[in-house]
Amino acid sequence: MTHRTKLHKEKVNWPITIILMVVAAGLILFPLYLTISIALRDPSDMVNLLAFPKKLNFSNFAEAWKMTNYPLKFRNTLFITVINLVFTIITNSAVSYAITRNYKKSKFFKGMYYYFISAMFIPFSVLMLPLVKQAALFHVDNIGGITFLYIIFGLPMNIFLYSGYIKSIPEAIDEAATIDGASPLQTFTRVIFPMLKPMTATVAILSFMWTWNDFLMPLILLSKPEQQTLQLSQYVFQGQFTTQYNLAFASYLLVILPILVVYIFCQKWIISGVVSGAVKQ
Template sequence: MKKTACKQKEKKNRLLTLLLLLLAVVCIFGPLYMTVVIALKSPQEMSHVLALPRHIQWSNFAKAWDMTDYPRKFANTLFITLVNLIFTVFTNAMASYAIARNRKKSRFFNFLYYYFISAMFIPFNVLMLPLVNEANKFHIDNVLGITFLYIVFGMPMNTFLYTGYIKSIPEALDEAAVIDGATPFQTFVRIMFPVLKPMTATVAILSVMWTWNDFLMPLVLLSDKKQQTLQLAQYIFQGQFNTQYNLAFASYLLVLLPVQVFYVLCQKWIISGVVTGAVKQ
């Protein structure tokens, strides 16, 4: 009886697993299939969205490239992403190291930790209008200004990730460095920062994907077309009376491709960094 019950339970589990897998395939690959198919169609074929194109229109990508001024917008987006990545990784790791090692000793650092973490619960929509007003006053409504804001707004989440990981690192490493005559800065650069590689990879990848894919902050801050990002350039396909869906979806693929390749190549570091940071020793 027990064997029969176990076999029935295994069959149910397999069936449920297959259903969930099918649902995942439909939800993930369904929109991707529609995006690729629409991007390769002519305007006359848009009445049948799911049907394959009769004649593949590779020219859609060339037209989308020219209409969005892709090289300039790509350069703006890449600049914001790379500068944000460099400053985020080093400054946030250093601040998190100071907070994690001094929380138990100092009320100030303990307050600082909760101050940063509390910012995670404030939606950007609440800060959006005051931020636009202040950005205009201080003239940071440009590429350099929005890069600085990305570094600031990413700090709460990155501090949370880094401090959780640093807790799992024995303080004996710090003490040994101090005995050898290292200053706190030298201890961080030569000892701690190399040890933080798994979490640094996670923070770096998540920061890159967030910055590259963000639409709302550039929308409210970047009014100059020459300084707009790739995400804002997608507005050009939407007119007052019609939308060029085939060109728009071709442009979406051009925007999606770089970050998708980046994620596929680096996803193992995301998983390893999150798992390692979640385990306390």
């Protein structure tokens, strides 16, 4: 009887499953097909966008590369993303550890936790104008300044993720390290931080994708052309009366290609990290 019940519960409704898979694949693949199709077209072949291009024009990618000054903008974007990634992991994990371990012991750390988490509910559009004025005042409206701001703006979400994972690590491990003579810093760097690998992978990938794809903050802070990121370079295809859609879409593919490769190879760590962070002690 138990065996029959188990088989009944594990039964899969394959027609519904297949329909949902086809719909999901269509929602993902159809926009991708349109993007690639437009990127490979001649300007004269823009009538029926659903049809496959009559002639594949791969020179659009070379032209888009040249018009956007892709190597320079790629270096700027990569520098901002990598530096933000390194310092985000180091600082945000340490802050999260200090807050989580002292959350029940100190009202200060408890207040700091709610202070950072509350920042998640403030829209960036509310902060735009004050941010522009203060960035100009402190001369951080440049690549170095915007990298620092990414680290600060990532704190609320990263503290939320890290704290959820640290709560699942027994405090007895910290106590054992203290008995062995480890300082709080040594306990974190040598004992706790290596145990945060799943969540660190999640924070790293999400921070990478957010920084690489962000358009709004570079738009309001980076005014010099030589400091612009790949996202801002997409403006070059928009004229006063016309838009070069074939070159623009070719450029879009060049921009999303690195982040797509990163996501394809690292998506399992995103899922495992988020699931692991949901487990509480």
